[in-house]
Amino acid sequence: MMENYQNLKQLFDGFFNQHINNETDSPVSLSVRKGALEDFYRMGFPTNKIEKWRKTKLKDVLDLPYTINTIDRLRTQEQKSIFECEINNLDTDLFSLLNGWFETSKTTLPQGVIVCSIREAEKKYPELFSKYFDRMASDRSNGLIALNSAIYSDGYFVYVPDNVACERTIQIVNVINATSRIFVNTRNMVIVGKNASLSLVHCDDSLSSFGSFVNNVSEFFVDEGSQLDFYKMQNKDEKATVITHNFVEQQRDTNTHANTITFNGGLIRNDTRVKLAGQGANADVMGLYLVDREQFVDNQVKIDHAVSDCTSNQLFKGIVDENGRAIFNGHILVQQDAQRTAAYQSNNNIQLTDTASIDTHPFLEIYADDVKCSHGATVGQLDEDALFYMMQRGICERNARMLLMFSFAGQVIDHIKIPAIKHRISELVSRRLKGELSACESCELNCENPDSVMTFEIDMSKI
């Protein structure tokens, strides 16, 4: 399957031979890695022949020349300041990944909470690691998951012990800043113990403009009675490819809220798979994507209602402008025993130009009979009647459109539970809609820019 990608194969083999051995890895991960590499070479990269990849064309980006993330380990002083990322009024514990390597040395937090490199966790916490590692990602439904399992360089490991409510939000900034086009595989693992809670913010940023391919796999385990809030903000350059697979396993009476906000990127695909494995589990999987120029954003969701009495709620909204393309594919699986399931799905899009394209595919697969399910998908333009109404009150067309788009996006943002994050994301969305937020020059997500060039500014928070 790799005939067309001999250069990449060399790169991957080289990384495997150089960076993965008996010293760096435990027998657990070593055996996973070896098997996964074989899987990958057998499967290859996903192609358009696979139904779920029909509209996601990887070939163009895979044909580009890459280096792999072995050489960029050193972090300069200059880069250090980049990670001083602030969300106003929010006290976060900040960690960073640079070019696929975990960068922060401070790893122990109060209450026994652990945040560290996944490579370090493998050595320091072998029991936790071997219990959970690759438990869900072993579902090698496509080659990229296998590739990641084989040659992930590093990633974050977060552990919240039983009965601990992690007070401070943990924020992880995943930055690419390389001197060439780089291929990065990151692997993350998040474990929330029984009756515990965690809120996690993950930022995908890029600083360099050489382009990159980030193949990210994360596994989230949420044990009985726990709560996980996971916010992801993606602001990548237009040469960036990010393929994310998030696997979530929820036990009895758990609650997860995942919200992915995509501001910018080249080719972005977020694939979230949630398994509701214990009764009384609830999953909210939400997302907002703002797509323009030649950007491509693809959201794939699968919620597996494996047992009875669980609920799930998918809400994805997108605004697609210029030649942007967006895909939503939402799959609800209600298994035979999953009686009294309530599962909802909604995908709404605003298409601003004729050249923008939107594909939305709801997919409900139901084997139980006592089930409440609904799905809805819309693609529309801004409401002309509403625009006229607003302009009749003295609001110019540009701002009227902005207000309508902002309110449309707001229906996703409103679900964000942490006020400071909600405020920050609102602000970024408003800037993005005004065309002020781009990933071309610098990492905008991290900088505070109170000077607005606009004479007109609605500060939604202050009213």
Next chain:
Amino acid sequence: MLEIKDLHVSIQGKEILKGLNLSVKPGEVHAIMGPNGTGKSTLANVITGRDIYDNISGEIIYKGKDLMEMAIEDRAREGIFLSFQYPVEIPGVSITNFMRAALDEIYLYKGKKPLSGGEFLKYFNEKKQLVEMTANLANRSVNEGFSGGEKKKNEIFQMAMLNPDLAILDETDSGLDIDALRIVANGVNKLRTSENATIVITHYQRLLDYIVPDFVHVLYGGKIVKTGGKELAFELEEKGYEWIKDHADIEL
């Protein structure tokens, strides 16, 4: 303030207004009455600049300026306000934010400094009382899930906020019960000054008991066919629109 001369408007090849003339001066209240489908709402749309008509000819001069040359929002900023027959729902935009955005732009257009947050809120609360608006309504999305009466009340509230020179009330009485009608009419009356003018578009005489017009015009077949004082409204109510056919001032 407003001079309309020989206005012709057509949509999809069909002529709706066929040579309408109207003159409105500051301090005046004009009622425009007429059966359905005679172009009452078309008149309101054309004055406010709704761009859905194929062909508009004639002249509309507002405060000495050619209104046809002005953008929709500039007409509004120059003081033209339309209370919509069917106010539009705008999910996700609160009335507070909506009015803040509108006022800010009007102030900037006039070269004035926009109100501060505190000033705005004070002003907002003053106007809220004028139309007896409840607190929770103000925090809700514009018109979303409002009853017919609430929507119309909200229109008059916006009118109070924007303080227009020329207000056009398009079927403001439709869908109102008698209490709501009283509140809405009271609001309109309180906003009347010798400087501003009101055009009340209505089907029935009922509203004119509350908002007393100086002039009543009958719009029929795309033209104003009869003009009189407030007594004309009673006559119409009593005799019906059929009567107008025989008593029009101009040839139908």
